[in-house]
Amino acid sequence: MAGPLGEMFDHGCDAINTTLEVILAARALNLGRSWWTVASQVATLANFYLTTWEEYHTGQLYLGVFSGPVEGILMIIAIFIISGIYGPTIWDTGILTFTHLDHVDIITRHIPNIGLNEAFMIFGGFALTFNIVVSYTNVYHSCISSKKSVIHPLLSLIPFPITVLLQLAWLLAPNCSIRNSPLLIPFLCAWGLQFSHQVGRMILAHVTSSPFPYWNWLWVWFAFGALDANLPRIAGINPIFQASYTSTSSFVYATLAVTFIAYQRFVVSVISEITNYLGIACFTVRKKDTDGAWKKAAEVNGHVKKV
16 A cells, blocks of 8 residues: 555455455355345445545554454464365354253353354454443543544444445335345445445545545435335335336346446546646556646656667
């Protein structure tokens, strides 16, 4: 991350990878299309949002005692290896059975014999709570040292719960078939792209010292989807665009297309503006000469050796 464009690339790729890792890890842990998978998506995106929020308000990227890019990835790699050797069903083994404590009465009376996969999710919840405390502590100290309000940064956390509430309102709608069908994958991907667009704008605001981007227009689309799915509960009528599995499938894939186009447009716009402003190229070591034409960086800098 040598500069603003490098930081945008790094965090932008990580934002997309976050959802992909959730899908792969959920399969490896044999969570299937359960609410645990949805909870995993919420927790993982929350952790990434916190890191970006923290960097925006402190100007530094902190990696705590337990961070996603290090410990999180190592843990996922270990899960993949174990699942590859023993199969995903190994994670359904009760934690007390696995530790051979299921015959100890005093333990079985107070601790449920939940699966290893569920125990892992609970552990992830504690890790997220710890990261929330650490992130706000860093922001708090940064605000104190710069004599800024310690309350105002909390307002910039609001966009994330808004996003989560919209997704959950959609999934919890009466007769919603998304979670219990193959549509969960494109739904999670659309959610992930919307999140990537949101945090991408946060990172852009950070590297350009711009105001925090509270609003995200993609909320309108997801609010529309959630409202349509909840029409039976709100107005006692069938959904207009999600009345059947076929129509729901079309709407979910349309959502995926909309979020992809929105994020692709954002990425192209950012790359174009930064490269044109700085006179550098993307993916290649080139610069613009005095006439505005793209040349090899060495030629522009006058370091080409004539043979």
